[in-house]
Amino acid sequence: MTHYGEIFSLPGEEIKKPEEIPGLALAYIGDTVWDLIIRRHLLAQNEMKPDRLHKRATAYVRAKAQADVAHHLLPELTEEERSVMRRGRNAKSGSVPKNADISEYRMATGFESLLGYLYLKNRHERILELAERSIAWLDERLSKERNGPA
Numbered sequence: 001m002t003h004y005g006e007i008f009s010l011p012g013e014e015i016k017k018p019e020e021i022p023g024l025a026l027a028y029i030g031d032t033v034w035d036l037i038i039r040r041h042l043l044a045q046n047e048m049k050p051d052r053l054h055k056r057a058t059a060y061v062r063a064k065a066q067a068d069v070a071h072h073l074l075p076e077l078t079e080e081e082r083s084v085m086r087r088g089r090n091a092k093s094g095s096v097p098k099n100a101d102i103s104e105y106r107m108a109t110g111f112e113s114l115l116g117y118l119y120l121k122n123r124h125e126r127i128l129e130l131a132e133r134s135i136a137w138l139d140e141r142l143s144k145e146r147n148g149p150a
Helices: 023-044 050-061 063-076 079-090 102-120 124-147
Strands: none
Touching: 023 050, 023 079, 023 102, 023 124, 050 063, 050 124, 063 079, 063 102, 063 124, 079 102, 102 124
């Protein structure tokens, strides 16, 4: 019996193979994966006030940031990963958040789809590898935005 995404799965729960799951459903779980990684990252920086945690997390999880990360990571992705990202990016959703344009939103959805896919394939090391690169890149960008160019 194969269990996909074994971390946090309840005994006896079976889901489809990640290859058979639609892009938006992969993005649904990938959004949570990214959110958890970012929350853990912020706690590791000793940020403990909930209002500041929320404000800082928003800079990482908003559609524009995720779309920028997706573009940044694209050259490093395998063909399989690019395909999953494309599948998520091209999925038609019913709505677009008011704070993102359609191209950013779709690219962010592709990024979330990739994380969801990797999570369900139990490729946690790959998720952390991509997250480490993404967060380092975002941290540098956010620092420049706060402090201005060096």
